Amino acid sequence: MGYRVFDWGWKFPSPLQTAEAFVDGFANGHLFGSILASMRRLLISFVISILLGTGLGFLFARFRFLDETFGFLVVALQTVPSIAWLPFAIIWFGLNDTSVIFITAIGATWTMSMASRTGIAQISKIHLRAARMMGTGNGLKLFYQVMLPAAFPHLITGVRVAWAFAWRALTAGELIGRGLGLGQTLQDSRDIGDTATLLCVVIIIALIGTISDHFCFKRLEDGIMVRFGLHAAKN
Amino acid sequence: MIEIEKVSKAFEQKQKKSYQVLDDVSFTIKQGEFVSLLGPSGCGKSTLLNLIAGFEKSYSGTIRVNGEPVKGPGAGKVVVFQEHGLFPWMNVLDNVAFGLKQQGIPKKKRYERALEGIKSVHLSKFIDRYPHELSGGMKQRVAIARALVMEPDILLMDEPFAALDEQTRYILQKDLEDIWLKTRKTVLFITHNIREAVLLSDRVLVMATQPGRIKKEFVIQAARPHQAGDPLIHHYENKIMETLTEELEKVVREEMGHDYRLEKNAVPSLPDHDLGIGI
Ligand SMILES: Nc1ncnc2c1ncn2[C@@H]1O[C@H](COP(=O)(O)OP(=O)(O)O)[C@@H](O)[C@H]1O
Ligand SMILES: [Mg+2]
Numbered sequence A: 001m002g003y004r005v006f007d008w009g010w011k012f013p014s015p016l017q018t019a020e021a022f023v024d025g026f027a028n029g030h031l032f033g034s035i036l037a038s039m040r041r042l043l044i045s046f047v048i049s050i051l052l053g054t055g056l057g058f059l060f061a062r063f064r065f066l067d068e069t070f071g072f073l074v075v076a077l078q079t080v081p082s083i084a085w086l087p088f089a090i091i092w093f094g095l096n097d098t099s100v101i102f103i104t105a106i107g108a109t110w111t112m113s114m115a116s117r118t119g120i121a122q123i124s125k126i127h128l129r130a131a132r133m134m135g136t137g138n139g140l141k142l143f144y145q146v147m148l149p150a151a152f153p154h155l156i157t158g159v160r161v162a163w164a165f166a167w168r169a170l171t172a173g174e175l176i177g178r179g180l181g182l183g184q185t186l187q188d189s190r191d192i193g194d195t196a197t198l199l200c201v202v203i204i205i206a207l208i209g210t211i212s213d214h215f216c217f218k219r220l221e222d223g224i225m226v227r228f229g230l231h232a233a234k235n
Numbered sequence B: 001m002i003e004i005e006k007v008s009k010a011f012e013q014k015q016k017k018s019y020q021v022l023d024d025v026s027f028t029i030k031q032g033e034f035v036s037l038l039g040p041s042g043c044g045k046s047t048l049l050n051l052i053a054g055f056e057k058s059y060s061g062t063i064r065v066n067g068e069p070v071k072g073p074g075a076g077k078v079v080v081f082q083e084h085g086l087f088p089w090m091n092v093l094d095n096v097a098f099g100l101k102q103q104g105i106p107k108k109k110r111y112e113r114a115l116e117g118i119k120s121v122h123l124s125k126f127i128d129r130y131p132h133e134l135s136g137g138m139k140q141r142v143a144i145a146r147a148l149v150m151e152p153d154i155l156l157m158d159e160p161f162a163a164l165d166e167q168t169r170y171i172l173q174k175d176l177e178d179i180w181l182k183t184r185k186t187v188l189f190i191t192h193n194i195r196e197a198v199l200l201s202d203r204v205l206v207m208a209t210q211p212g213r214i215k216k217e218f219v220i221q222a223a224r225p226h227q228a229g230d231p232l233i234h235h236y237e238n239k240i241m242e243t244l245t246e247e248l249e250k251v252v253r254e255e256m257g258h259d260y261r262l263e264k265n266a267v268p269s270l271p272d273h274d275l276g277i278g279i
Helices: A002-007 A015-027 A030-062 A064-078 A082-093 A097-121 A125-133 A140-176 A182-191 A195-228 B045-053 B092-102 B107-120 B136-148 B166-183 B194-200 B231-256
Strands: B002-013 B016-029 B034-038 B060-065 B077-080 B154-158 B186-191 B203-208 B213-219
Touching: A015 A030, A015 A195, A030 A064, A030 A097, A030 A140, A030 A182, A030 A195, A064 A097, A082 A097, A082 A140, A097 A140, A125 A140, A125 B077, A140 A182, A140 A195, A182 A195, B002 B045, B016 B045, B016 B060, B016 B213, B034 B045, B034 B194, B045 B060, B045 B077, B045 B154, B045 B186, B077 B136, B092 B107, B092 B136, B107 B136, B136 B166, B166 B194, B186 B194, B194 B231, B203 B231, B213 B231
Parallel strands: B034 B186, B034 B203, B077 B154, B154 B186
Antiparallel strands: B002 B016, B002 B060, B203 B213
């Protein structure tokens, strides 16, 4: 037993080793650079998928024939892990940032579009009628002044899930992609057997995911729910 | 002015023949008149109001508002819905100012006007509350303010007080009457409450059901403001009750089977009446 632990020692980094790798990584700027590069890709993909998903969802909610054809396809696409698109992406865009951004965006778009579709389909008829009666017309004004805010409780849930999906897709993509990033750091560290840095990166990924969800989206969601009177007021 | 001429409306139904909701409805509401539309639930009152409001398109006949055929929502007619329809993400002030915003009125100006409107329904203390923080009666007041600030010619109200308790309903009726006496808007008021209709209206149109038609018209010739204790008002209430009971019987028979009849004197508030006969 003791022998095994000793033998596998380098495979299971101690807290001290991990802390050391942490300090070193940040001291030489590599970890920080990776985080920045990953966040950049993540944010680009995230914005694309939120806009695209919301737009698609709106179209599905608005046009039944789209919903009955393409909408069904989206449900199927949603079940495909986005990393499965990477080979295609590499053929189309090459083994570069664009590919990683592509699969990250695709990982979050479908779930966002489903949330947006539900949110917009569930807007009460009376709100739409009230809006048109007050002169919003049927176009853009109605969309951003009434439909978007009315669908917000669903949209924000979609955004939260989309963020989590994007995070996963990004890490998976970066493992294979080239350049600087958290995923690449994982891969590089595996190549040289630097398990302490591996664990560091995993911890960083978990931290960023949790912190952003808790301090950003959860706050936003709670605020909106309270505003809409959907939460029984806290305490 | 609202002119309804030979309006019929049917809803298409899947695999069944279409359902005739309104059949050859004609009436006119004069400028500044307060008219109630009374009828059993399901007789097509809301459908008719939605046609006038411009929310529904397919129908036969003509509907003209101030001489112009109805093309869509807006244009001088506003609706107060039974379920208030306030936007939950906006506070009272923004809800009331929303219509003015659509007209491109600058912020300062529209808030001024909204505040005035809110004051007229006695809610000045609540301008920064959100709808879910208001009682049912307060929400309905906001809905009325939101409609009035747009300075419409025509106010369409679809059972606006139906979801309120007795006391609140009574106070809101009084307030609405005050507002109407001041502004003299043309009002089409839908209700299934006879007393409410008689107290508020110059004229009450009673609808027949399946299909919806205008069955009888009552001109309320009593001094304004109408008093609940006035024997004349009481007389109208009874007359309307008679007319309505026939329709209610029809609905009940439709739902419960053909052997069902409302007992004579089945309506507790009117013990001294022959119900369902004589019209
Ligand atoms: N969109 C619709 N499609 C089919 N039937 C409808 C629709 N809207 C209303 N109806 C039917 O038309 C009838 C009249 O409805 P409505 O005008 O709401 O009645 P009221 O307001 O008098 O209670 C009801 O039987 C209702 O079921
Ligand atoms: Mg109705």
